[in-house]
Amino acid sequence: MKLDVNALGTFYRMAREGAGLAAGRLTHMTEVETQVGVTKLNFMRGREIRRDFEDATEKVAVRVKLTGAIEGYSMVVFERENALRVVETLLADSDSETDIDVDAGEFDEMTQSAVTEVGHIMNSGFIDGWADVLETVIDVSTPEFVEGVTAEPFFGEVDETPDEDDLALLFQSSIETVGTEIGFSHYLFPKRESMAALLDRLRTSGGIEYDKLDGFDRMAERGAEEVAKTATTLTGIDTSVEIRRLNFVSLEAIPEQVADETLVGVAFEFDGMPSGYLLFLFDEESAHEIVDAMVPMEVDEDGFGEMGTSAIKELGNIMASGFLDGWANVLDTTIDHSTPEFIHDMGAAAVDPVIIQLGENQEFAFVFDTVVMADGREFDCEVYAIPDENDLERALNNLDVDRIEETPTTAEFQELENS
Helix, strand or coil: CEECHHHHHHHHHHHHHHHHHHHHHHHHHHCCCEEEEEEEEEEEEHHHHHHHCCCCCCEEEEEEEEEECCCEEEEEEEEHHHHHHHHHHHHHCCCCCCCCCCCCCCCCHHHHHHHHHHHHHHHHHHHHHHHHHHCCCEEECCCEEEEECCCHHHHCCCCCCCCCCCEEEEEEEEEEECCEEEECEEEEEECHHHHHHHHHHHCCCCCEEHHHHHHHHHHHHHHHHHHHHHHHHHHCCCEEEEEEEEEEEEHHHHHHHCCCCEEEEEEEEEEECCCEEEEEEEEHHHHHHHHHHHCCCCCCCCCCCHHHHHHHHHHHHHHHHHHHHHHHHHHCCCEEECCCEEEEEEHHHHCHHHHHHHCCCCCEEEEEEEEEEECCEEEEEEEEEEECHHHHHHHHHCCCCHHHHHCCCCCCCCCCCCC
16 A cells, blocks of 8 residues: 555545534534634554543544444544533534533433534534535445543444554544634545555545554654763753554644644754754743753753753754654664754744744654653653655655664763853
């Protein structure tokens, strides 16, 4: 099974179009204005998907079986409380006489029916959006209501659910109403044969084998392990770095997805096979905590002075070297990176310069959702790894996936000049 950036781009447009249709149908049904929020394509391993369902939070889902151009299952998942509030919010301002008891201990027949109807409308909107983009027909079964606190009720009967180490595609979207954001996850579990046929149709180049993309994700995991080991050695602080998922997003959508708050981080340009840009962004509070953890003495600086800036740049340099040298070792190539450029700006302004420069040559980027743990504290970190599309395809085509586990990823670090 092969894919290329064009195929992934089509999937992204499918997700956006589907979310738009779902939002429009909810508006028509309830007369409550809605709009599409964030849309991402996530590549997640089966164990990570299941972990999302093992957090003791009650969840409900509406699941349908697909036949036609795409065969498999589509499932919209809400946290239980959100599902009830979705129905309450959407129906409270509509002409519907349905009375939803949000505080009920269990779903009664009326509540379950309302949630199923909303979920089915959303599923159908997504699927019809995909069909429109693909100019084909996708048939949908009768919707099935599912609830539980573990993964088993949701995935137990779905043959296409990925195994622990399998990489699966997740469409993650949100739809917003006036004053309320409706958060949910949308899972597509296609049959492998169906997906392979679709990818063959969508590719505009030779493409790369799907297991090479799997290898790219595993490369990042190996790089993260190296980052953690080296950061622990150089700082004396017990550090771990965990990559939770690989996202494929539109470049123009990245500024929309960046939190509207002050961000701190570093940016690098890297050159080799592949070339591109690498950004690490922390919220300001996390950045201050990182400085406190890395600088053993009390720093009397307003904002980010010389020592604070130096600490963030040093951590960024460690992370960049770990990622990129790990990739280079596995790919049996050389990747050099620039000295870190410190970023301290509001939201989208923190990423705009890189997006503008990259946007001249490509439309999409890979983004890793990453969590950094240092000194027992957790720091949310957005890692934007944006390789040149053509370079990445060539590099992954040459990738020997067996080298990923066999090749050491020891990184070499550039010395930073104190400014």
